[in-house]
Amino acid sequence: MPDRTALVATWSTKDRARAVLPADRDIVDASATIRALIIDLVLDGGSEDELYDACAVLGRTIAQRKGSPTLASITLDHAAETLGARSAPWLVTARAALTEGFAATVIEDAQLEAMRTWDYPRCTVPLGQAGLAIAAGHPSDDEEVLAAWAARVAKAAALTGIRRVVLSGGERASAALVDALTLVGIEVNAAPKLR
Numbered sequence: 001m002p003d004r005t006a007l008v009a010t011w012s013t014k015d016r017a018r019a020v021l022p023a024d025r026d027i028v029d030a031s032a033t034i035r036a037l038i039i040d041l042v043l044d045g046g047s048e049d050e051l052y053d054a055c056a057v058l059g060r061t062i063a064q065r066k067g068s069p070t071l072a073s074i075t076l077d078h079a080a081e082t083l084g085a086r087s088a089p090w091l092v093t094a095r096a097a098l099t100e101g102f103a104a105t106v107i108e109d110a111q112l113e114a115m116r117t118w119d120y121p122r123c124t125v126p127l128g129q130a131g132l133a134i135a136a137g138h139p140s141d142d143e144e145v146l147a148a149w150a151a152r153v154a155k156a157a158a159l160t161g162i163r164r165v166v167l168s169g170g171e172r173a174s175a176a177l178v179d180a181l182t183l184v185g186i187e188v189n190a191a192p193k194l195r
Contacts, residue, residue, distance in 0.1 A: 002043070007082055008035045014078035020068040027067045034058050035079070042083060042090065051090060052097035059101025063109070072102040114139055118149065120156035132162045133191070136169025136177050146176040154180035166191050 012035065015028045034057055041051040055076065062072045076095045080086050118138040125133040134157075138149050154177070157165065165181055167174055168191035181188050 004036065004039050004043070007039050008032055011035060011039070011075075011079050011082040014082065015071060015075050018070065018074055018078075020070045021066075023066050024068050024071045027062055027065045027071065030065065031058060031061050034061060038079060038094075039083070042079075042085070042088075048090065048093070051094055055094045055097040056101030059098035059103075060105045063102045063105035069102070072098060111139075115145070115149070120153045123153065124157075127164075127166065130161055130163040131166070132157060132164070133166045133168075134177060136167055136173035138170070138173040141172060143172070143176075146173055147180070149173075150176035150180035153177060154184045154186065157181065157186060158184040162186055165189070 012028045012032065016025050019025045019028070034054060037054050038051065038058065040046065041054060058075065059072055061067075062075075073095075076091060076098055077086075080088055080091050085091065115138065118135075123135050123137070125135075127133055134153065138146060140146055140149070150173070163185075164187045165177075166189050167177055167181075169177075174190075178188050
């Protein structure tokens with residue numbers, strides 16, 4: 001029976017040698033447990049679903065820790081090489097699962113960052129005399145996401161002494177802001193329409 005700890009170490013060494021970013025080396029070290037699980041699933045003939053789930057977790061881990069797409073694209077080839085299974089039937093689908101986990105996490109992070117750009121004070125322009133203009137351009141259509149965003153904006157505006165707001169933007173985001181701002185006692189006026 002092969003020494004599984006040695007297999008994980010060999011796989012990790014191959015990944016470290018091809019690391020593009022400093023974060024890649026840290027990710028290799030931090031992912032020893034999931035690597036060991038993948039090795040175990042391959043050697044023990046674990047279910048395909050478990051193997052693919054483990055590979056997706058490794059892909060998410062690489063993305064969450066800001067690893068390179070290069071690491072995501074080569075790591076399972078190194079695992080297969082380490083296991084002497086370069087043409088194994090599980091490899092293509094496992095690679096796809098890892099890539100999907102990586103890509104999904106990158107997309108989710110980008111969407112969250114896009115939403116954060118609409119947080120207070122970035123969505124505002126001071127008008128003086130306790131007034132504020134707010135651009136209600138939050139990209140989400142999810143009522144709960146918009147309500148939470150509007151509540152954060154309203155709270156921050158109230159805490160900075162804002163008493164009046166001129167509001168313009170999308171219908172759903174504006175409605176959420178009107179509700180939240182009114183709740184904290186801030187007067188809301190719609191921006192005049194441009195002609």
